[in-house]
Amino acid sequence: MPETVIQLSPRLPGSAIFNATVGAGDSFVHKILKGQFVRIVDLEGNQAVDTLFYNADNYADRYSAQDTIREQANIYLTSGTKLISTERHTLLTIVADTCGRHDTLGGACSAESNMVRYSIDKRSMHACRQSFLKGALLWTDQTGLTLDKRDLTANINFFMNVPVTPEGALKFDDGVSGAGKYVELQAEMDVLIVISNCPQLNNPCNAYNPTPVQVLVWN
Numbered sequence: 001m002p003e004t005v006i007q008l009s010p011r012l013p014g015s016a017i018f019n020a021t022v023g024a025g026d027s028f029v030h031k032i033l034k035g036q037f038v039r040i041v042d043l044e045g046n047q048a049v050d051t052l053f054y055n056a057d058n059y060a061d062r063y064s065a066q067d068t069i070r071e072q073a074n075i076y077l078t079s080g081t082k083l084i085s086t087e088r089h090t091l092l093t094i095v096a097d098t099c100g101r102h103d104t105l106g107g108a109c110s111a112e113s114n115m116v117r118y119s120i121d122k123r124s125m126h127a128c129r130q131s132f133l134k135g136a137l138l139w140t141d142q143t144g145l146t147l148d149k150r151d152l153t154a155n156i157n158f159f160m161n162v163p164v165t166p167e168g169a170l171k172f173d174d175g176v177s178g179a180g181k182y183v184e185l186q187a188e189m190d191v192l193i194v195i196s197n198c199p200q201l202n203n204p205c206n207a208y209n210p211t212p213v214q215v216l217v218w219n
């Protein structure tokens with residue numbers, strides 16, 4: 001297992017220009033301007049924060065897990081990681097991280113995956129795909145840009161622990177995060193952030209208890 005690197009941020013919550021709490025199971029969409037810092041705080045610990053990023057001027061140019069993993073030659077995200085887009089732009093850089101590891105591989109939960117992983121009667125349970133879709137469909141930029149179902153691609157799971165065994169197997173393990181831990185990113189260009197604060201009730205990674213997160217933005 002690679003060494004966990006903890007990097008604190010010098011920015012204080014009181015000086016943030018934007019501050020929102022995203023309830024468990026809710027979605028959140030916000031535009032982050034080039035140079036701004038965005039922090040996601042795991043308020044109560046071990047919450048999975050499914051997150052997508054887009055070039056704010058062209059939503060077809062979006063976070064690419066494959067390009068990000070290849071460029072840093074590591075599957076986990078932490079301080080120093082540059083999030084690379086499908087058009088090879090650097091969308092954001094992780095500048096602070098008190099959790100130390102975030103998942104690129106696990107993807108988002110859906111009604112379908114809940115049925116396959118847990119049981120057929122989990123079909124009606126709220127899942128990240130629905131939250132992403134709700135956030136996407138309610139969002140319209142001032143310039144008229146909109147998001148669609150086809151824009152919802154492979155996401156980051158901030159604070160989620162999905163280790164890979166030496167044999168290459170994926171494990172969904174207990175979280176490594178805790179109350180108050182955060183990850184902070186600086187936008188390298190204008191970007192759109194879309195969050196599904198995972199409502200999952202069947203997975204030990206959040207102790208079967210989805211909880212709220214906080215989003216802060218600084219200039």
Ligand SMILES: [Zn+2]
Binds near residue numbers: 050110128198199
């Ligand atoms: Zn989920």
